[in-house]
Amino acid sequence: EVELVESGGGLVQPGRSLRLSCTASGFTFGDKAMTWVRQAPGKGLEWVGFIRSKAYGGTTEYAASVKGRFTISRDDSKSIAYLQMNSLKTEDTAVYYCSRSWGMDYWGQGTLVTVSS
Amino acid sequence: DIVMTQTPLSSSVTLGQPASISCRSSQSLVHSDGTTYLSWLHQRPGQPPRLLIYRISDRNSGVPDRISGSGAGTDFTLQISRVEAEDVGVYYCTQATQFPYTFGQGTKLEIK
Numbered sequence: 001e002v003e004l005v006e007s008g009g010g011l012v013q014p015g016r017s018l019r020l021s022c023t024a025s026g027f028t029f030g031d032k033a034m035t036w037v038r039q040a041p042g043k044g045l046e047w048v049g050f051i052r053s054k055a056y057g058g059t060t061e062y063a064a065s066v067k068g069r070f071t072i073s074r075d076d077s078k079s080i081a082y083l084q085m086n087s088l089k090t091e092d093t094a095v096y097y098c099s100r101s102w103g104m105d106y107w108g109q110g111t112l113v114t115v116s117s
Numbered sequence: 118d119i120v121m122t123q124t125p126l127s128s129s130v131t132l133g134q135p136a137s138i139s140c141r142s143s144q145s146l147v148h149s150d151g152t153t154y155l156s157w158l159h160q161r162p163g164q165p166p167r168l169l170i171y172r173i174s175d176r177n178s179g180v181p182d183r184i185s186g187s188g189a190g191t192d193f194t195l196q197i198s199r200v201e202a203e204d205v206g207v208y209y210c211t212q213a214t215q216f217p218y219t220f221g222q223g224t225k226l227e228i229k
Contacts, residue, residue, distance in 0.1 A: 002217065016186075037166075044209065044220060044221075044222055044223045045160075045166065045209055045211070045218055045219065045220045045223070046220070047218040047219060051217070053178075061216045061217070062217075063217045064118075064217065082185075094174070095167055097166070099189070101167075101228075102154070102213045102218075103154075103168065103171050103213065104156065104158070104166070104168055104211070104213075105154060105168045105177060106164040106168075107166055107167065107168075109165055110165055
């Protein structure tokens with residue numbers, strides 16, 4: 001059974017950093033791209049970024065709103081995808097979800113990030 | 118960026134009646150590989166989204182056949198032939214044809 005579990009969320013002050021993890025199980029993690037999506041309180045879904053599998057270069061894509069501040073990486077040996085978030089802003093407050101592949105066929109439960117002083 | 122526009126933004130439907138949600142993209146979603154990467158997601162209150170439909174009309178595993186997708190180019194539709202209580206929540210269309218991937222605003226479905 002495919003499972004994705006996000007962790008690492010919490011309360012952080014503006015300008016600080018936070019790293020989220022997405023631990024996967026139930027499939028061959030290294031074969032799949034991974035996507036990060038966020039949802040601000042009471043709002044819709046916003047695509048954050050994407051990392052290809054190593055077979056496709058392991059390269060990344062980002063939304064304009066996070067480019068230069070957020071970095072997605074992966075450790076296929078541990079089946080974990082990471083979202084490193086730097087220079088956090090209050091508008092980054094959201095539930096952050098990881099999902100499998102471009103098609104987002106499986107989702108984690110999400111982890112809440114609150115950016116506030 | 119490709120803008121995804123959904124209509125209506127909310128809908129109240131009687132149990133057993135049909136429901137339909139439209140999604141229009143600001144440009145064609147046909148990828149250079151010939152595939153149209155248009156998906157539909159459903160999010161129940163307090164839950165993460167769940168993939169219903171991908172590539173316009175392919176149902177994800179476990180999705181009942183009373184839920185279907187159709188369309189082409191820039192105009193797409195999600196149809197529920199007979200609404201059940203479990204269908205309440207918010208529906209999103211999303212495109213994965215071009216980066217950045219984008220979502221529609223969401224359509225809230227309620228039971229009348």
